[in-house]
Amino acid sequence: MVFVTKFRHRVFTGAHLERKQIMRDVCADFETELAEFNGDANHVHLLVTFPPKVALSRLVNSLKGVSSRRMRTEFPELARHYYRANKLWSGSYFAGSVGGAPISVLRQYIEQQNRPV
Secondary structure (H helix, E strand, O other), rough: EEEEEEOOOOOHHHHOOOOHHHHHHHHHOOOOOOEEEEEEOOEEEEEEEEEOOOOHHHHHHHHHHHHHHHHHHHOOHHHHOOOOOOOOOOOOOOOEEEOOOHHHHHHHHHHHOOOOO
C-alpha cells in the first residue's frame, strides 16, 4: 500500500521527515512493515506492506494519531500547522494497492521525493 497525505502549505522540514522511526514503530504494533518513507514540505509517502487481516483504516488512524502526538512533543513548532482542532493531520488520505508494481520501482519513486532541508 502507498499512503499519501497532503497539506495545502509547507509544513515539514528534513528534520521532521527524518523521524520515520515513529511510523516504523506504529507499523510494528500492527505486524506490518514500513518499507519506505519520504516526503516533501507539504506531503508524505509511506510504502507499507501488511497482511489482509489488518484493517487499513485502523492502521492509517493509528499512524496519524501516534505520529501527531509524538511529532508535536518533539517539534512544538508544528502546532501552528494544526488544521482546526488540536491535530497535525487532516482526516483525508490516499491509499493505493500496488500489487502489480515491483517494490523496487515504488521505493525508487518515494526515495526521489524532493525532501526539504
